[in-house]
Amino acid sequence: MSFDPATVLFWSKKLLAAAILPPLGPLLLIAFGLLLWQRRPRSARVLAWGGLLLALALSTPVTVGLALRPLEPPRAVSTDELARAQAIVVLGGGKRSYGPEFGGETLNHHSLERVRYGAWLARRSGLPVLVSGGAPTGKVPEASLMEQALVDEFGVDVRWTETASRDTRENARHSAVLLRAAGIERIALITHAAHMARSRAEFEAAGVEVIAAPTAWLGGAGEPPHALDFLPGAGAAHAGWFATHEWLGRLAYRISR
Template sequence: MPGMDTAWLVTNLIAGLLLPPLNLLLLAAAGFWLARRRPRLGRGLMLAAFAGLWLLATPWVGDRLLAALQTPYQPIRGDEAEAIVILGGGSDPAPEYGGDRPSQATLERLRYGAHLARQTGKPLLVTGGAPKGGRPEAGIMAEALAADFGLPGAWVEGRSRNTRENAEYSAELLEKAGIRRIYLVSQAWHLPRAVPVFERAGLTVVPAGTGYAGLELSTPLDFLPDIRGLKNSYIALHEAIGLVWYRIRN
């Protein structure tokens, strides 16, 4: 796609190789290739790939992996910070709206950010660029805040390509306004990676998580694989790899 950031593409290709389902499919392929020459090892690898895919695709496992990462909920009083920063989480094509719209994850963040803005009266900053090309996420988010929630975005940061740049460029904008303390809105499982990055950018951060994973066992179906379970496992492992990578770089 024209305008796609090469570094973002390479990073996500590498991540794809390390994450389910591709990593398990590659393991199964290796087992199949070895099955003739080393039958026991080949069958063991294929069985491990099948078992791993089954487990990671169950909602019971996926929810627990996410819950292990997420920042504990803490009530917001309204006097802990001076502004609300909402992190972008992607956008999707929406021809019925005449262009791109916030993804489900981004809309979840916007909804909670709008709730906090009404509760606290603090101004909003939306942050997110366009690593895949097209329009920056921040502009799409600002439009959604105005159209869907009736709230203006005081600051729109559309240059960033990742969480680290979200923090750096947002801090630049906030510093000009004399703001150092923020509520940081994102999914609860993303905040353990995002909060330290924003703190290293010189900001005092109050985590404002949304989208908490539940641990209640609703039905025996939670032990059967489905797309929600695999998605949650993918997100959790992606975040775990991101946490390790950010710590290595710092």
């Protein structure tokens, strides 16, 4: 892995995000509160209780749903919308570095959800497929693993494999180069529903018209909550992490425009 300025900036952003996102962010607030308890008890109580309440809010289905609602599109792509697309673009969502059952690195569940939907839409539409995702650690690019899964497991050919990107903005910029070279101006973009607004904005900024094709809604369908939705849970904690990541990502991208 190289240590050029762009790489250093990338990993600096990753470390900062890890310190803010759950579970570490709320835990740090609680820890700072405990450390200040003797010297500044009022501030300490605010930090400790704030961290605890934040941890609960980001792991409880009802409150996590409120955070996800503005992020996720209300519906899936329609047949008429898909008919307007010239290609399908599937964004990588991460990988597992330890997959001994597959002989090495493999896709994580985020990427698999996107690849599965990409395969379904590709068969339904006959559109060519581009997969996008690099390898910040210097190992196998996500896009290469996505291509392998699409071809070997889903029987879908991949036209373009973009392996240089490290984040959503680079997904858009590098993919746009490949698409423009092939005369593609309008795509069906596949990513998690909560990630769609940010990724769509980046592709449109790169000059590509986007038809949103979201998958894997984390906030549910807006049904009335039941009793268990008021209790913290592992699934809600994951969705809370995803929602917080997206809100912070939108803020960071807006600042860096």
